[in-house]
């Protein structure tokens with residue numbers, strides 16, 4: 001296998017330059033890199049440390065410390081990656097993404113897109129997302145296990161993309177947000193992970209795990225971009241959600257619950273889900289419950305602008321835009337209340353509802369609605385890693401973690417929109433993007 005890959009890598013290298021060179025490197029070398037920049041963000045302590053460098057050995061961070069000290073014990077042949085006056089941070093993590101979906105295929109347009117085509121959109125979107133500085137993504141809902149194929153292709157080094165945890169198709173009730181309600185009854189169509197009743201949902205959890213899911217996504221309430229349901233209305237019952245959670249946890253999988261409505265949020269938390277997605281209409285009791293159960297909230301407060309401005313143009317249903325008008329601002333206000341109230345927050349944007357690669361635009365909204373810049377960055381690094389169960393490998397620039405590192409020109413703690421202009425991306429010790437020196441600075 002290694003032989004095969006190394007030959008392939010060399011052949012492709014000649015035509016495509018850095019990206020595939022990077023992949024080839026990841027397969028075959030264990031070289032040491034010394035990354036030099038002006039500053040490193042210590043996300044855990046919430047500070048920017050000057051004069052630090054990072055020593056990377058193969059795919060891991062070996063050491064973080066003062067440049068002189070690292071230089072003294074770095075191997076002689078260590079390659080220096082010079083990033084000048086930039087700031088280094090851990091690679092970003094988006095906990096709510098749909099890499100195989102595109103905004104321009106909303107509503108009825110979605111019916112004309114095959115699963116293989118979706119998978120190939122995923123290839124493009126995964127690379128865009130990685131180039132934007134997101135080195136890890138949790139993909140929560142994809143048809144036909146296209147996300148499983150994408151994850152495996154990335155892990156095999158066939159295509160470039162972030163590390164991905166995938167859910168496969170999302171479980172939902174008949175006619176609910178995670179069903180497909182666009183066709184007339186004579187088509188007799190339902191989405192592949194629709195399941196009703198405690199035993200049927202258990203069987204469905206087993207099935208999606210069988211076909212490669214790393215986690216389970218469910219629809220606890222209605223949604224915005226679906227036909228004929230209401231975001232505020234509860235869909236799965238407590239009994240069904242308890243069955244899902246028990247089965248998933250037994251199989252070592254976490255559960256992410258799409259939930260807009262206040263009641264559905266509370267039922268899902270009581271059932272033991274690991275994260276509430278959207279959480280748009282969370283009330284005071286819901287916030288307290290989330291704290292008690294240490295349930296993460298993943299609130300996608302950027303995409304409202306895209307839906308309201310571009311939704312009609314990209315074919316979203318009229319009813320979807322009406323629904324968004326009702327809950328978009330409430331979700332932002334509730335984000336502020338939930339964060340102030342002490343609920344745990346992880347960064348998630350619902351990529352695919354808006355164009356992939358714009359994920360970092362959400363940071364400015366998180367700051368506008370009550371977080372400091374470092375708190376927003378933590379949501380997309382150490383907190384997100386904890387939600388994923390990957391604290392041992394991603395989320396901070398510390399010895400022993402995977403070398404997933406990004407750089408921005410300025411200080412993101414002063415201006416969080418710096419994260420929208422990532423100039424350097426490393427994934428697992430492999431340089432994916434390096435625009436240092438190309439910019440005006």
Ligand SMILES: [Zn+2]
Nearest residue numbers: 096098140350
């Ligand atoms: Zn979503």
